[in-house]
Amino acid sequence: MVKSKMNTYPFLKGFCLLFGLVLLAACQSGTDKTSSTSTSSIQDRLDNKEIKYFSNGKRLYTQYCANCHMEDGEGLGKLIPPLNKADYLLKDVVGAAKIIAHGQQGEIMVNNIQYNQPMPGYSNLNANQIAELLTYISNAWDNAYGPVEVNDVKKALNK
Ligand code: HEC
Secondary structure: OHHHHHHHHHHHHHHHHHHHHHHHHHHHHHHHHHOOEOOOOHHHHOOHHHHHHHHHHHHHHHHHOHHHHOOOOOOEOOOEOOOOOOHHHHHOOOOHHHHHHHOEOOOEEEOOEEEOOOEOOOOOOOHHHHHHHHHHHOOOOOEOOOOOOHHHHHHHHHO
16 A cells, blocks of 8 residues: 555656646747747848848947937936837837837836937938838847838838
8 A cells, every 4th residue: 555655656746747847838938929028039030131121220220229229228217218128119119110200209108117308300211211220129139029011111101
């Protein structure tokens, strides 16, 4: 009696370990689908043409945006909102085309923090460059939005 009971322990231990692993895997694939940020690589999300957009966008970002929003997209305290994991940007990435083209002022909430400083517009940038910038900022750092189409940017700018 005692002996047969003892023998079930290694089996139970193995079963629990396996069950735990399956649960862990299920949880991880679950969070990947629901969150807007992930650690998946750029190649998983963007094709070659879009990766070109991303790298051109990075150049434009360094030139026009990084002095305020910072190289790491974290912004600057209560003055400049972040772009990395920014709910404001990620809820309407294409719509942000207008912010880049025309600037933005007045109170806005980004990740539950209120900002109210004017951002200049960049009327010198065309729809293509804006799509490149949006591809970069929505897929850089922890952001994992996916591709941004030039045609959608054009439509957003004409709204
Ligand atoms: C002079 C500093 C400055 C520069 C340069 C600048 N921004 Fe901004 N940006 C701001 C400020 C300040 C706000 C918040 C505006 C407000 O309070 O209404 C903002 C808001 C935003 C937002 C919406 C809020 C958010 O965080 O999601 C986006 C998107 C954005 N900027 C993108 C850009 C991009 C892309 C560039 C480069 C083309 C750029 N900004 C250049 C200062 C700047």
